Amino acid sequence: MKLKWLTVAKWEFFEKVRSRAFLLSLVLMPVLVFGIALLPALLTVEEDTSTIVLGVIDQTGRIIDVLQERLNDEYTLKNGNPNYLLRNLITDEPLETLKDKANDLVVQGELEGYFYFPSDLFERGEFEYRSDNVANIRLQERFKRILEKIILEERLQRIGIDTTLYKRIKTKVSVRAMKISEAGEEQESGFYQTFLLAYVGLLMIIFMVLTSGQLLIRSILEEKSNRVVEVLLSSCSAQDLMVGKILGLSGLGLLQMFVYGAFGILIAMKTSTTTFDIGYLLLIVLYAILGYLFYAALLVAAGSPVTTEQEAQQINGYISILIVVPIGFMMLILQKPDSFITTVLSYIPLFTPTVMVLRIAAKMPSIFEIVSTVLILLLSIVGMMWVAGRIFRVAILSYGKRPTFRELILWMRQP
Amino acid sequence: MLTVHQLRKKFNSVYAVDGVSFTVSRGEVFGLLGPNGAGKTTTIRTILHIILPDSGTILFDGKPFSKELWNKFGYLPEERGLYRKSRVLDTILYFSSLKGMHWNEVRSKAFLWLDRFGLLNDGHRKIEELSKGNQQKVQLILAFLHSPQLLILDEPFSGLDPLNQQQLKDIILELRTQNIAIIFSTHQMEQVEKLCDTICLINKGREVVKGALADVKRQYGTNTIHIEFEGDASILARHPLVSKADIYQRYAEVELNDITYANEFLHSLPSTLIIKKYEIQEPSLHSIFIQVVGRRTEGLEK
Incomplete structure (x- = not known):
C-alpha cells in the first residue's frame, strides 16, 4: 500500500518550492532581518564627515577650554579638522535669555545642540544637553566620559591629590571571557x-x-x-x-x-x-x-x-x-x-x-x-x-x- | 456492486440522511435525485468514507470499507475547484498518484484523456489560465483516470456546452459497458431519463421513490391511453379492459383497469378500427419529481 501522506508531502513541498513566493521569501527574509538588526549599528558606527558645532553655556567658566582641548585630542575628522567645535554662548544677559537664544540657534540649524554647565557642576556633577535630536547617544556618551574625567581631576586637585600621580596609579582593566564547555576545554x-x-x-x-x-x-x-x-x-x-x-x-x-x-x-x-x-x-x-x-x-x-x-x-x-x-x-x-x-x-x-x-x-x-x-x-x-x-x-x-x-x-x- | 443499507447521519440533532437504502449494480447508471438540501451530498460523502454515518452499513462488492477502496472510487463533487496555480499535468499526476497509480501509467493515460477532451497542448499550463469549461474537463479526468470501480458524478453536466455534454454522455455510457457502478446525482431530469437505469429520489433525508426507471414511470403513470383512429370506435366503450372512455370524432382517451395490459388491449381491437396513433401517456420524471417532492413537503409541513 502506497504511503499517501508521503504523496501529499511531496506535492506540498515541490509545489511550494517552485512558487515565486517562496523564492522571494528565501531572499527577502535575510535581507529584512539583517537589515533591521545591522542597519542601525552600521549607521551609528559611521564616522562624522563634517565638524559638529555645539553651543556651551558654561557658568563655571573653567570647563569650555579644557573640554575643547580634550575633544581635539581625541576626536578629529579624517581631513584633520576637529570633530566637535564648541561655541561659547555666555554673555552678560540672564540665563533665561541665553537659553532662548541658544534654542533659536539650534532650531535654525546653526548648532547641533548646546550644553549648559551650571556653576555647581563640580559639586553636583549634573549638566544639561539640549538638542532637537537627543537620540544621538554616541555624542552624549563621548561628552559624558570626558566631562567625568575633568570633574574627577578637579575634585582630586581640591583635596590635594596630584593628578599626574592619579594617572600613574590608575590601571586599565580588560576582560577576556572564556567559556568552559562540558568537556572542560576552554574556548575564548x-x-x-x-x-x-x-x-x-x-x-x-x-x-x-x-x-x-x-x-x-x-x-x-x-x-x-x-x-x-x-x-x-x-x-x-x-x-x-x-x-x-x-x-x-x-x-x-x-x-x-x-x-x-x-x-x-x-x-x-x-x-x-x-x-x-x-x-x-x-x-x-x-x-x-x-x-x-x-x-x-x-x-x-x-x-x-x-x-x-x-x-x-x-x-x-x-x-x-x-x-x-x-x-x-x-x-x-x-x-x-x-x-x-x-x-x-x-x-x-x-x-x-x-x-x-x-x-x-x-x-x-x-x-x-x-x-x-x-x-x-x-x-x-x-x-x-x-x-x-x-x-x-x-x-x-x-x-x-x-x-x-x-x-x-x-x-x-x-x- | 454497492449496497447501502439504512444509512443515517445526524448534524446538530437534525437527520441529514434518515434511513436511506439502495443498491447500485456494476454496469448500471444510478440516479441519486432530490431537491436542494435533501441529503444527496451527505449520502455521497458517507459512501466515499469522507464522513462516517451514525448508523447503517455500506458494502462494496460485499465488503465493508477499507483504505484500499479509496483507490477504486472516482468522485466529481458538485462544487468544482482545483489548485489554481498548479499546472494541469502536475495536478493530474498528483491526484492520480493519490489514487495509488504509478507515474508512468498516469502520464500515458493523462495524454490520452487530454487528447480526447482537446486539451493535449494545455498540459503545461496553469489551471487558472484555462477556461471554466476546460477546468471542469480536467476535473472530470481526475475522476476517472484511475479506472474507478465506483464513479460518483455530482451534476457533471453543469457548466459544459452542448457539444461537451454530448461527449460526456458518450463517455458515461462507455464506462457503463466497462462494468463500473456509476452514481449520477443531478437536478436535470432530462439527463436522468436519458442515462439512468435505476433511480432513488430522496427528500429531507428520506427515500421517496426508488426503483428501475421504467417501473417508477409506470408506478406514477396514469392508466390513460390516447388513441387517434379512423372508423367505428364504439367498441372502446364496451371493451372489458376499459374502465372509462371519452370518445370523440377521431380521437379517444381511454382509461384501462390495468395499464400493464396496454399491449393486449391494442391487439384485441378489431381491424375495422384503423389506429393512427396509440400512446400510453407516460409521466415525465420531471413531473414525478414535482408531484412527489411537492406532496411530500406539504405532508410533512402539515
Missing part, C-alpha cells in the same frame, strides 16, 4: 559570539514556524475554499492529509534553514578563526524541528476551522506573538541561564524550543534537562497532533461560520 568566547549564536538559532526557529506555518494555514484555507478537499478526502484519510501537509511544509522550512545555515557557516569560517561546535548546531536543528511540529499542530487546530483570509491572518498573528515572546526574555535567559524563571519557561512546550536554544548558546544545560525537555515536547506534539487531527477532519468540511469553542470540543469528542 565573548558575549558577542554567544549572543550571535543564540540570535541566529532563535531566528531559525521563528522563521521556520512563521514561513511554514503561514503556508500551512494558507494551504488548508485554499483547499477548503476551492473544495479540492472533497476529492482529496475521497482518496486518502484526513490524517494522511494533515500529516503530509505538515511534513511537506516542514521540508520547506528545513530547506530554508539549510540554505541560511550553509551561508552562515561559510561566512563564519571566512571571518573568524573560532569553529562552530557541530553539536550545538544539531541541537538547535532538533529543537527547531520539534518546535515547528508543535506549532504546526497548534496552527492546524486553530486554523482549520477558519473560513476567510482575514481570520487566517488573525490566527497567524496570535501564534506569531507566542513564538516571538522569548525574544523579550532573551537578555534574562542569556544572563541567567539557570534561573528559576528560565527553567520553568524551558518546560512550557510553547517556549521550550526557543528558550532551550538560547540556553544552549549561553551555557549548555545538563543532559537531563535536554532529554526531559525533548521528551515533554515530543509528548506535547503527539497530544497536539491528536487534537489537531480530530478538529481538522471535521473542520475541513465545514464551510459556514467559524465554530464556537464548545463546537470544537464536540468535534474532538466525535468517534
Whole structure:
C-alpha cells in the first residue's frame, strides 16, 4: 500500500518550492532581518564627515577650554579638522535669555545642540544637553566620559591629590571571557559570539514556524475554499492529509534553514578563526524541528476551522506573538541561564524550543534537562497532533461560520 | 456492486440522511435525485468514507470499507475547484498518484484523456489560465483516470456546452459497458431519463421513490391511453379492459383497469378500427419529481 501522506508531502513541498513566493521569501527574509538588526549599528558606527558645532553655556567658566582641548585630542575628522567645535554662548544677559537664544540657534540649524554647565557642576556633577535630536547617544556618551574625567581631576586637585600621580596609579582593566564547555576545554568566547549564536538559532526557529506555518494555514484555507478537499478526502484519510501537509511544509522550512545555515557557516569560517561546535548546531536543528511540529499542530487546530483570509491572518498573528515572546526574555535567559524563571519557561512546550536554544548558546544545560525537555515536547506534539487531527477532519468540511469553542470540543469528542 | 443499507447521519440533532437504502449494480447508471438540501451530498460523502454515518452499513462488492477502496472510487463533487496555480499535468499526476497509480501509467493515460477532451497542448499550463469549461474537463479526468470501480458524478453536466455534454454522455455510457457502478446525482431530469437505469429520489433525508426507471414511470403513470383512429370506435366503450372512455370524432382517451395490459388491449381491437396513433401517456420524471417532492413537503409541513 502506497504511503499517501508521503504523496501529499511531496506535492506540498515541490509545489511550494517552485512558487515565486517562496523564492522571494528565501531572499527577502535575510535581507529584512539583517537589515533591521545591522542597519542601525552600521549607521551609528559611521564616522562624522563634517565638524559638529555645539553651543556651551558654561557658568563655571573653567570647563569650555579644557573640554575643547580634550575633544581635539581625541576626536578629529579624517581631513584633520576637529570633530566637535564648541561655541561659547555666555554673555552678560540672564540665563533665561541665553537659553532662548541658544534654542533659536539650534532650531535654525546653526548648532547641533548646546550644553549648559551650571556653576555647581563640580559639586553636583549634573549638566544639561539640549538638542532637537537627543537620540544621538554616541555624542552624549563621548561628552559624558570626558566631562567625568575633568570633574574627577578637579575634585582630586581640591583635596590635594596630584593628578599626574592619579594617572600613574590608575590601571586599565580588560576582560577576556572564556567559556568552559562540558568537556572542560576552554574556548575564548565573548558575549558577542554567544549572543550571535543564540540570535541566529532563535531566528531559525521563528522563521521556520512563521514561513511554514503561514503556508500551512494558507494551504488548508485554499483547499477548503476551492473544495479540492472533497476529492482529496475521497482518496486518502484526513490524517494522511494533515500529516503530509505538515511534513511537506516542514521540508520547506528545513530547506530554508539549510540554505541560511550553509551561508552562515561559510561566512563564519571566512571571518573568524573560532569553529562552530557541530553539536550545538544539531541541537538547535532538533529543537527547531520539534518546535515547528508543535506549532504546526497548534496552527492546524486553530486554523482549520477558519473560513476567510482575514481570520487566517488573525490566527497567524496570535501564534506569531507566542513564538516571538522569548525574544523579550532573551537578555534574562542569556544572563541567567539557570534561573528559576528560565527553567520553568524551558518546560512550557510553547517556549521550550526557543528558550532551550538560547540556553544552549549561553551555557549548555545538563543532559537531563535536554532529554526531559525533548521528551515533554515530543509528548506535547503527539497530544497536539491528536487534537489537531480530530478538529481538522471535521473542520475541513465545514464551510459556514467559524465554530464556537464548545463546537470544537464536540468535534474532538466525535468517534 | 454497492449496497447501502439504512444509512443515517445526524448534524446538530437534525437527520441529514434518515434511513436511506439502495443498491447500485456494476454496469448500471444510478440516479441519486432530490431537491436542494435533501441529503444527496451527505449520502455521497458517507459512501466515499469522507464522513462516517451514525448508523447503517455500506458494502462494496460485499465488503465493508477499507483504505484500499479509496483507490477504486472516482468522485466529481458538485462544487468544482482545483489548485489554481498548479499546472494541469502536475495536478493530474498528483491526484492520480493519490489514487495509488504509478507515474508512468498516469502520464500515458493523462495524454490520452487530454487528447480526447482537446486539451493535449494545455498540459503545461496553469489551471487558472484555462477556461471554466476546460477546468471542469480536467476535473472530470481526475475522476476517472484511475479506472474507478465506483464513479460518483455530482451534476457533471453543469457548466459544459452542448457539444461537451454530448461527449460526456458518450463517455458515461462507455464506462457503463466497462462494468463500473456509476452514481449520477443531478437536478436535470432530462439527463436522468436519458442515462439512468435505476433511480432513488430522496427528500429531507428520506427515500421517496426508488426503483428501475421504467417501473417508477409506470408506478406514477396514469392508466390513460390516447388513441387517434379512423372508423367505428364504439367498441372502446364496451371493451372489458376499459374502465372509462371519452370518445370523440377521431380521437379517444381511454382509461384501462390495468395499464400493464396496454399491449393486449391494442391487439384485441378489431381491424375495422384503423389506429393512427396509440400512446400510453407516460409521466415525465420531471413531473414525478414535482408531484412527489411537492406532496411530500406539504405532508410533512402539515
